[in-house]
Each structure stands twice: as C-alpha cells, then as structure tokens.
Amino acid sequence: MTTARRAPVRNSPHEERVQFLNTIAILLGCKGSISCALPDGRRPDVLRFDQSSRLLFLGEAKDAESPQCHETAVRFQRYLQWFAAHVMGESRVGIVAVCFGRERDGPGWLRLLNWLSIECSLPCAGKSLCAFGPGLYMAWSLHRVAACLPFHVWRSRNLLSTDFRIPRHERLSGLAASSRMRRLI
Secondary structure, eight states, rough: OOOOOOOOOOOOOHHHHHHHHHHHHHHTTTTEOOOSOOOOOOOEEEEEEEETTTTEEEEESSSSSSSSSSHHHHHHHHHHHHHHHHHHTTEEEEEEEEEOOGGGGGHHHHHHHHHHHHHTTEEEEEEEEEEETTEEEEEEEEGGGGSSHHHHHHHHHHHHHHHHOOTTTTTEHHHHHHHHHHOOO
C-alpha cells in the first residue's frame, strides 16, 4: 500500500512577509510579543518588544496595498500615534518596518514612513530600504527621542552609541540591514 504524499502548504505572500518581519524583530532582540489590540481596536501584523533595551518593533506586511492607498496611510498613522507615545518616553527606541513585494513601491513606503513620522512628531534617527530577495523588500525607520536633540546634546548626554547619518535612500542587503538596525539601537 502506498501513501500519498501531501504537498507542503504554502502560505500567502502576506503571511510569509508577516513571518519574515517577526523573524527580523526576534533577531533584533524583541522576544516579547504584544498580542492585544491597540486602544482603537486595531492590531499591526507584528508588534514585539525587548524590555531590557526598551525597543518596540512595529511591522506591517503588504501584499495588495500600495503606499498611495489612503486607507493604508490612515491606518498606519493611527499605529504611529500610539507608537509615538512609547518612543517619547525616556530612553525608549522604536522601529517601524513595512515588508512588501514590489521593488518599485520602496521609495513610496519610505516617503510614507517619513511623512507619517513628521505628522506624529516622531523623531527619526535613521531609515532605509532593504532588498532581501526577489519579492521581499523592506522599508524601515528607527525612532528615538535623542534624534530630535542637537548633535552636541546627544554627545554630552552619552545618548549617541553610533553615527546616525544614513544616506537617504541607501540600499542594504538583508544581513547588512539587520546589522545596521542593531547598531543604531
């Protein structure tokens, strides 16, 4: 008697990107997961934290949505308003990441993250686009209160652990990107 082999179940592109963001968050040290919804009832795809470094990671996986979608921008703005409340606390750090499948959408996602950061008064310490392979791209931004202080104040308060000057649209490989994010934290 022969047994039929089952083909492995393949996740949707969205679910694969959620798993990828979750892995990035864990590699950055965010081992704790926040499973509850935000105050407005919404929940980002990935919401993890590292209590010792006070790092919060908020990730969104996109498949069909584009950075030009108004509903996506409104939802993201609500996430970032809540996220800003965390980052504005003393010695707290946050990373916002969007994982998507079309390379051409990268500059748009980075512009959206930048615009929403300004709208939510979130000081941005660094941002970049990363290509991890065909159909797997990520735009991310790093936020910390020290980013809104002048450079001489960072240095005098020992808040600067590395150089935050990142070229605007620098492209990094996957390993270099996670290494750069970890150093910025």
